[in-house]
Amino acid sequence: MQKFEASTANADDVLARAAQWRSSGRKVALATVVKTWGSSPRPAGSQLATDDAGNMIGSVSGGCIEGAVVSEARQVMEHGKPKLLRYGVTNERAWEVGLACGGSVEVFVERLD
Amino acid sequence: MRRQVLDAILLARAATRALALVTNVVDGAQALVSLDEVSGDLPLSTETLATVRRALIEDNSGRLSDSLFVQCFSPPLRMVLVGAVHIAQALAPMASLTGFVVTIVDPRGTFATSGRFPGVALDQRWPDEALAALAPDRRTAVVTLTHDPKLDDPALVAALRTDCFYIGSLGSKRTHATRRERLLAAGFDERAFARIHGPIGLSIDAESPAEIAVAILAEIIKVRHAPASALQGVA
Numbered sequence: 001m002q003k004f005e006a007s008t009a010n011a012d013d014v015l016a017r018a019a020q021w022r023s024s025g026r027k028v029a030l031a032t033v034v035k036t037w038g039s040s041p042r043p044a045g046s047q048l049a050t051d052d053a054g055n056m057i058g059s060v061s062g063g064c065i066e067g068a069v070v071s072e073a074r075q076v077m078e079h080g081k082p083k084l085l086r087y088g089v090t091n092e093r094a095w096e097v098g099l100a101c102g103g104s105v106e107v108f109v110e111r112l113d
Numbered sequence: 114m115r116r117q118v119l120d121a122i123l124l125a126r127a128a129t130r131a132l133a134l135v136t137n138v139v140d141g142a143q144a145l146v147s148l149d150e151v152s153g154d155l156p157l158s159t160e161t162l163a164t165v166r167r168a169l170i171e172d173n174s175g176r177l178s179d180s181l182f183v184q185c186f187s188p189p190l191r192m193v194l195v196g197a198v199h200i201a202q203a204l205a206p207m208a209s210l211t212g213f214v215v216t217i218v219d220p221r222g223t224f225a226t227s228g229r230f231p232g233v234a235l236d237q238r239w240p241d242e243a244l245a246a247l248a249p250d251r252r253t254a255v256v257t258l259t260h261d262p263k264l265d266d267p268a269l270v271a272a273l274r275t276d277c278f279y280i281g282s283l284g285s286k287r288t289h290a291t292r293r294e295r296l297l298a299a300g301f302d303e304r305a306f307a308r309i310h311g312p313i314g315l316s317i318d319a320e321s322p323a324e325i326a327v328a329i330l331a332e333i334i335k336v337r338h339a340p341a342s343a344l345q346g347v348a
Binding site for chain 2: 015016018019022030032034035043044045081082084106108110111112113
């Protein structure tokens with residue numbers, strides 16, 4: 001059951017889970033899609049929560065940028081300063097973080113205090 | 114995000130109250146806005162507040178300006194299925210995955226059992242009574258699946274009197290034509306009858322109950338995301 005969690009999570013689950021993690025004493029960060037251009041896979045308002053134990057729930061793309069967002073989120077949960085990230089189209093170079101779909105997204109990352 | 118902001122959002126969701134979160138994406142300051150209250154450490158002008166409330170009513174999350182983002186937390190979409198039939202057994206879990214809270218209405222006790230519908234809300238009242246109690250609104254889809262006018266018609270009559278965003282009724286073109294005659298005889302006009310999607314579902318040559326459920330759900334999603342049709346025609 002656990003491994004399907006991210007793909008079926010609605011906003012409810014993400015925030016409820018973030019609250020749970022925080023209550024159990026973990027550091028938690030929330031990432032929210034706050035702007036999209038072109039054919040980005042998740043609409044504004046889509047959310048992902050992650051904690052300092054490496055758990056993740058929800059999504060902000062089709063899996064293209066989650067890794068990068070989670071690593072930024074680790075820093076945000078340490079220093080507490082929110083961050084606005086922007087990801088655009090990937091070009092031909094391999095391993096670059098971006099969206100193969102040709103869209104762009106802006107993601108706001110904040111710590112849950 | 115402050116913990117009390119998150120808790121307020123979770124509380125509003127549990128009470129199915131609509132709530133908007135406004136975030137300054139530069140410094141992280143936030144305000145919570147409902148239709149009658151405002152709180153938080155982000156001051157909002159009267160004008161901005163009005164824009165946020167409009168977004169909240171339309172369930173429209175997005176950027177208000179370079180620095181302000183509004184996220185709407187709306188009560189869940191609802192789907193009322195009339196007829197605890199085979200198609201409903203497939204449609205209920207699919208609808209739930211796509212964010213609908215499902216209620217199945219069927220007064221026939223052998224059909225509406227928790228064994229056939231684990232974890233789904235079952236209402237064994239007659240459709241007209243059940244629909245009156247469930248009070249479909251702009252975020253509700255009503256689907257009749259019984260084929261039986263005794264059960265389908267009272268549900269359709271009740272649904273047509275609400276502003277639910279989708280009404281669909283299972284049945285062939287011929288069934289739908291006789292349904293039209295009955296509803297016109299009952300006093301509805303063509304415009305009202307045209308709100309009923311029939312034959313139900315997108316045309317994908319569906320055959321099995323699960324495939325028909327996919328076609329129905331696809332049509333509901335399509336209607337839901339077409340802003341003009343979502344607002345159309347309260348009878």
